[in-house]
Amino acid sequence: MKKLKQLSAVTVGSLLILAACQEPEQQGGAGEDSDSEGNNGGEEVEEDMPGDVGDADIVLDFWNGFTGPDGDDIARIISDFNEEYEGEIAIRTQTMPWDNFYDQYRTVVANNEAPDIAIMHLDSIAGYAQNDTLTPLDELAADIGLEEDDFIEEVWQAGEYEGSRYAIPLDVHPLALYYNIDLLEEAGYSEPPETYDELVEMSLAVQDSSDAYGIAMPVYWPSNMIFFSSLVSHGGETVSDDGMTALYNSPEGEEALQKMVDLVYEHEVSPSDVQADGEVTLFRQGNSAFHINGIWMITGFEEQDGLNFGSAPMPQFGDEEGVWAGSHNFVLPKQQEEDPERQEAAMEFIRYVSENSIDWARAGQVPAAYSVLEREEFQELEHQYNISQQTFVFPPTSPYYGDTWGPTGPAVDEAMLGQLSPEEALDRAAREGEANAEDAAAAHN
Amino acid sequence: MAITKTGDQPPVYKRNWKEKLTPLLFIGPHLIFFLIFLAYPTIYGFIISFHNWNFFGDMSFVGLQNYANILWNTDSLFFEYFWSAFRATFIFVILSVPPLILIPLFIAIAINARPPGQNFFRALFYAPSLLSVVTVVLIWIWLLDTNAGLVNYYIGTLGLDAIPWLTRTPWVWISLVVMTIWWTIGTNMILFLAGLGEIPDHLYEAAKIDGANKIQQFFHVTLPGLKGPLAFVVVMTTLASFNVMAQPQLATGGGPGYETRVLILYIYDTAFTGGNPRAGLGAAMSVVLGMILLSISLIQFKLMTREK
Incomplete structure (x- = not known):
């Protein structure tokens, strides 16, 4: 009987093959040495602009690697943002597999074609900061009222490299x-x-x-x-x-x-x-x-x-x-000519997503901000809540962690x-x- | 006399000029792509191989250091890694090339004999070649799953122990070779079929009249007649096998340990992944691999097209 069950599961399983390659499960591995393990999400790059961005004063490019179902969730948040800030700020998203993201990131920053905002894994931040491809965020973060106290301590600290902040955590x-x-x-x-x-x-x-x-x-x-x-x-x-x-x-x-x-x-x-x-x-x-x-x-x-x-x-x-x-973090890629207005707009977007990261938690993540963690809506997300009740340990913030580990x-x-x-x-x-x-x-x- | 001569010359000169230029016009478009996408990157890669570069900052010239680290600096970690990757690649080539030549050859001969349903078989054997490597590997991972796969299920019904197809030697190699064979026999089969169609029937008739049996016909008519396609298939298959990457990357991640971390996979890991990519080292390994491939193809072509 068990064998029969196994056999039918194998058949069912083969139908899931396609689904399996789109799951975000592989994404957690990016940054680990075996990030290539499941990197089969295809080569396609999706570009979409939820909401009406036509007449916004500032249009920001936002790059991420959320190719799984989580891509839909982030798109929903962005669409809400674009609606709320209509005419002022609009976000244009580009989603690509993480491997492609990191490959291209190097090139675009070097060619001064970097996006305004990007998502990066926590264990990549130190390396990219060391290579001078990230904008320090200390003042910008303070300006919009993002405070250390509101974030899980370890993940907030992990966004710092040599005394400067380079990343704002989105999730854990x-x-x-x-x-x-x-x-x-x-x-x-x-x-x-x-x-x-x-x-x-x-x-x-x-x-x-x-x-x-x-x-x-x-x-x-x-x-x-x-x-x-x-x-x-x-x-x-x-x-x-x-x-x-x-x-x-x-x-x-x-x-x-x-x-x-x-x-x-x-x-x-x-x-x-x-x-x-x-x-x-x-x-x-x-x-x-x-x-x-x-x-x-x-x-x-x-x-x-x-x-x-x-x-x-x-x-x-x-x-x-x-x-x-691990943790997904917002970063502002280095621009050769910094535009304070665009940076402020970018930080406004980061603040917005951070405050609304309950929608992101639904995608299967633990929000990094206490103000969201403590909300009833999060505690109603059974699995996410159960899994958040742990002591998180993040890799040390060093550009050489990946080499040694x-x-x-x-x-x-x-x-x-x-x-x-x-x-x-x-x-x-x-x-x-x-x-x-x-x-x-x-x-x- | 002199006048007519000078009067005749210009048109002759013109025609020559045109004749010389016309082929260039046909080659031109490809030449541009060749220069942009092959010649330039190759030369640039060669230059990178003498530098340290992580794609961010400026390149720093290090001379032969990258080559030293993989070729003669035996204390270097990269020496160890490079040669273990070379070993992995070599094992794959040795195990995969003979079946990738022989199986399609025999299938092609069988189909060329025009059995009933020959078109069906031709399509059947060619079909997997149309799939992407990701699909192929995922199908095989499911089939070969140690604890939940179909293959081990049948092996279990025979009362035998489960086989660790994707975790232990030598099984990992067998799995990688089998999935590669299933995926790519179609292409070689088509090439052989085209070659077989070129062999004139009267050679077989003559052989028959001389009393040659089927086996003698194969060795004395079919094989010599296939010399051209065979040389091509052997060289191309060898090159393709040396360039294997996606199958081990997806099925074993280069494991167990470093067992199936083949050269291209290691070059990719070195040059493009992690926080500290080493483009120079990756380029140096590519150059060495390129040289090896060039020598092997030359030797193969020399051996196989040698006039007897």
């Missing part, structure tokens, strides 16, 4: 735990696990009471984001603040990774060899009780027929709280396959990462 997208409510009930549980031990215990119970796996631990992306979370939960650190030294190849790091590996080979609550997106398939099919992935999966799971799922903070793998989180990707893969011990894997990653960073820093100087 952390990892989360998704669970299959039906499978848990069958096993006699009504609440999701909060710790690693509970996760193992409940997974075993699910495997006793059904044919499903407890959890499916991915070999490839996003396995190293799970490692990031496990690492900080064990009290470890990712890389040094200057980005040059790997700190993940520590006893904490080894334990953090070992616990992930143990889920597969020691506790046997996860299948081995879960390939790209394999863990998503199993959870969609109801063949795994637990699933760790980004908040961006909400919409996809909600659209999955017959999947009765809940969401919760990612279980703590160690003793401390902390989970990987990047090699953990392949290293964690090989540890998850049992081909390398956690110690070997992390030492290799650290050696490669530090050489990478050193080379990048030397090239920059």
